[in-house]
Amino acid sequence: MDRMSEIQTFVQVAESGGIGAAADRLGVAKSAVSRRLKDLEERLGVRLVNRTTRQLSLTDTGKSYYERASQILADLEDADQTAAAVHGALSGRLKIAGPQSFGVLHLLPAVTSFLEKHPELWIDLDVNDRRVDVVNEGFDLAVRVGQLEDSSLIARRLAPVRNIVCASPGYLERHGTPKRPEDLMGHSYLRYSNVPERRIFSWIDEQGRERVVNPKARFVANNGEILQAAAEAGLGIISQPTFLIHKAVEEGRLVPILTDIEWWQLGAYALYPPGRHLSAKVRAFVDHLVSCFGDPPYWDERMPISRGKPVHAI
Incomplete structure (x- = not known):
């Protein structure tokens, strides 16, 4: 087995955490991976991998060898890609x-x-x-x-990535349109749980001071599309990134409010x-x-x- 194949196989074993996973990545039989790994260790005269019935781990020597070997392979691939990119071809x-x-x-x-x-x-x-x-x-x-x-x-x-505050036309017709950020305290709010509450409704006032309002959330979810659907159904006001709701705004399903304020970005x-x-x-x-x-x-x-x-x- 050639030296490069042994090194490539060892790097795949180290990165995938097992012989079976490495075999799948390489598209070869597990026996071929085991053989290449054994040949590499015999050629180097050191143990690179600790094998047990349940797991596989690198020895200290194996960790050092992996760092150098993976960098060499990355450099070789980069050289190939750079040469190909001259002619606009990436692979x-x-x-x-x-x-x-x-x-x-x-x-x-x-x-x-x-x-x-x-x-x-x-x-x-x-x-x-x-x-x-x-x-x-x-x-x-x-x-x-x-x-x-x-x-x-x-x-x-x-x-x-900018955020915009909006609600459905039906919700605003029933509950009124907030004219100031402080008015949000009297409305139902739909909150995205992956963002800290303090950051959602914060802005800089005319005196250059940071202001914050924290309306109580009626509905909390960890997915923006779910919150958008809830807002379109008229459940409350949302603050969402424009990349998510721009079409709903363009089509009139959601109406932007307080647009003179630059919310958190x-x-x-x-x-x-x-x-x-x-x-x-x-x-x-x-x-x-x-x-x-x-x-x-x-x-x-x-x-x-x-x-x-x-x-x-x-």
């Missing part, structure tokens, strides 16, 4: 994570158009609101919407592991996302939102 696998609603509405169309440009490339897209571990789960990059946490990941801003970001070089396919995909979304992003083109300085811009 291989790109593993991406993204939030659910944003992923379905905006990330998926961008992925589709990117694949159309690069027919030799294939993408593994994981759409989920959980915070994935980009490095340990083997993602090339993750798209996140919200406040960035301190980490070793490199972040590139893709687009601003976040951002959409691409996150990827640090390294000496950003791979050609990751760089090309991130550039593609920036061009697809724009600043201001296309979903804000017909939104009646303030363009002033936001509070909680992140």
